[in-house]
Amino acid sequence: MTAHNTSDKIVTAEQLLLSRGVKPTPQRVVIADYLLQTDSHPTADEVLSAVSEALPVALSRATVYNTLNTLKEAGVIKEVLTEPGRVRYDANVSHHHHFVDVKTGKIVDIPADKVEAIGELLGDQYKVHGFQVLFYGELEQH
Amino acid sequence: MTAHNTSDKIVTAEQLLLSRGVKPTPQRVVIADYLLQTDSHPTADEVLSAVSEALPVALSRATVYNTLNTLKEAGVIKEVLTEPGRVRYDANVSHHHHFVDVKTGKIVDIPADKVEAIGELLGDQYKVHGFQVLFYGELEQH
DNA sequence: TCATATATTTAGAATAAGTCTAAGTTGAGA
DNA sequence: TCTCAACTTAGACTTATTCTAAATATATGA
Ligand SMILES: [Mn+2]
Ligand SMILES: [Mn+2]
Ligand SMILES: [Zn+2]
Ligand SMILES: [Zn+2]
Numbered sequence: 079m080t081a082h083n084t085s086d087k088i089v090t091a092e093q094l095l096l097s098r099g100v101k102p103t104p105q106r107v108v109i110a111d112y113l114l115q116t117d118s119h120p121t122a123d124e125v126l127s128a129v130s131e132a133l134p135v136a137l138s139r140a141t142v143y144n145t146l147n148t149l150k151e152a153g154v155i156k157e158v159l160t161e162p163g164r165v166r167y168d169a170n171v172s173h174h175h176h177f178v179d180v181k182t183g184k185i186v187d188i189p190a191d192k193v194e195a196i197g198e199l200l201g202d203q204y205k206v207h208g209f210q211v212l213f214y215g216e217l218e219q220h
Numbered sequence: 221m222t223a224h225n226t227s228d229k230i231v232t233a234e235q236l237l238l239s240r241g242v243k244p245t246p247q248r249v250v251i252a253d254y255l256l257q258t259d260s261h262p263t264a265d266e267v268l269s270a271v272s273e274a275l276p277v278a279l280s281r282a283t284v285y286n287t288l289n290t291l292k293e294a295g296v297i298k299e300v301l302t303e304p305g306r307v308r309y310d311a312n313v314s315h316h317h318h319f320v321d322v323k324t325g326k327i328v329d330i331p332a333d334k335v336e337a338i339g340e341l342l343g344d345q346y347k348v349h350g351f352q353v354l355f356y357g358e359l360e361q362h
Numbered sequence: 363t364c365a366t367a368t369a370t371t372t373a374g375a376a377t378a379a380g381t382c383t384a385a386g387t388t389g390a391g392a
Numbered sequence: 393t394c395t396c397a398a399c400t401t402a403g404a405c406t407t408a409t410t411c412t413a414a415a416t417a418t419a420t421g422a
Contacts, residue, residue, distance in 0.1 A: 103370065103417090122408080138372050143409065157304065163379075163408070165304045177346055193341050196353065199334055204319055206357040211338065215348040245388090245399065264379080280401045285380060305379070305409075 098152040104135045109145045113155055113169040119176075119185045121164050122146055160185060160212060175211040184217065240294040246277045251287045255297055255311040261318075261327045263306050264288055302327060302354060317353040326359065 091110040095102040112129050113120070120128065126142045146167055149155045158166040160178055166185070175188040188211070197206045233252040237244040254271050255262070262270065268284045271277075288309055291297045300308040302320055308327070317330040330353070339348045 101369075101418090105371075136372090140373075140410085141371055144371080147410095159301050159304060162299065162301060162307045163305075165408085177342070177348075180349065188342065193338055196335055196338065197355075200319070200330065200355065203360045204355065204357055205360060206319075206355050207322060208357070209353055209355040211351055211353050213339075213342065213346065213348050213351040215346055215350070218345045218347060243398075247400075278401085282381085282402080283400055286400080289381095307379085 094154060095152075098154055100148060100152045100154065105137055105141050106145050106148070108133050108135050108137070109142065110149060110154060110169070113149075113167060117170075117187065119158050119160075119166040119168050121166055125167065158185070173208070175213070177213040177215065177217070179217045180214050181216055186217065188213065236296060237294075240296055242290060242294045242296065247279055247283050248287050248290070250275050250277050250279070251284065252291060252296060252311070255291075255309055259312075259329065261300055261302075261308040261310050263308055267309065300327070315350070317355070319355040319357065319359070321359045322356050323358055328359065330355065 089097075091107045091114055092102040094114075095106060095110060100106060108129050109125060112125060112133075116128075118124075122139075122142050125146070126137065126139060129142075130137045146155065150157060150167075153171060154169070156168045156171050158168050158176060160166060160176065168187075170187055173190040175190065175193060177186050177188050178184075179186070193211050196211065197209055200206060231239075233249045233256055234244040236256075237248060237252060242248060250271050251267060254267060254275075258270075260266075264281075264284055267288070268279065268281060271284075272279045288297065292299060292309075295313060296311070298310045298313050300310050300318060302308060302318065310329075312329055315332040317332065317335055319328050319330050320326075321328070335353050338351055338353065342348060
């Protein structure tokens with residue numbers, strides 16, 4: 079439930095939304111909760127089907143998109159772009175990167191400290207606010 | 221015309237297509253030529269308007285998409301993903317990265333050697349085939 | 363409590379990027 | 393010159409996302 083939250087304290091989706099100034103409606107809580115407990119970087123469609131089949135609250139497509147955009151603007155989730163034509167969502171809002179397994183399509187998080195200092199490699203004609211590394215390859219499953 | 225070609229020799233779009241096994245039809249030559257002489261990372265729509273207003277050959281939307289996909293599969297151009305919902309195209313097919321100026325939207329190339337060795341930073345549970353770094357920030361204009 | 367305002371959700375229409383289809387056009391080789 | 397495959401085309405289609413306008417829920421406060 080709090081897999082992607084940086085603090086050790088257990089924080090419910092509801093508490094998280096409240097702390098970011100987002101009113102915790104049932105739909106929003108259920109979407110945020112789903113994103114917090116998965117590490118699969120789902121698309122909007124995947125959120126919609128997962129949430130609407132598993133959970134008791136009614137949910138429309140428009141609300142999924144509204145909620146994802148609201149949560150993104152509130153800093154509760156981030157967008158991840160790995161392929162053309164679809165946006166993925168990530169409740170891990172810490173600065174981190176992604177590894178795409180080209181065989182399975184699985185997308186896993188890479189902590190920022192693994193690729194530290196990239197931001198300082200460019201010369202002074204670039205003022206780097208942030209960066210995003212997308213790795214492609216194969217995950218060894220030993 | 222050859223701004224993004226790695227060799228010093230002047231190579232026309234037509235010669236480049238021939239060398240990659242793509243039949244150089246007038247539409248394909250004109251699209252490849254446009255991509256080779258710009259560094260603006262245009263979208264398909266931008267290619268279509270630039271080429272159809274400036275150049276003498278008739279050009280349909282379907283042909284622009286067909287050609288971009290053909291050129292991509294032939295290794296003449298690459299896709300660049302910087303924002304949701306639109307694919308950009310790049311005739312610089314060398315391994316390189318991108319810097320997005322968040323003020324202007326300008327996208328500039330960052331040579332691979334600026335961020336060398338990122339591929340070796342991950343542990344041995346990852347077999348890295350490649351990676352792509354996307355920087356966000358501001359370009360200093362002096 | 364009731365009335366009303368405001369925020370949220372909803373179904374479905376609209377938009378926009380990209381693909382597909384089926385019919386024309388082209389051009390290289392027999 | 394004829395033929396056939398490759399290519400291009402307009403427009404229909406698909407899919408992801410946004411918009412609209414109406415319904416519902418929540419908050420406020422007389
Ligand atoms: Mn999706
Ligand atoms: Mn476009
Ligand atoms: Zn992630
Ligand atoms: Zn580039």
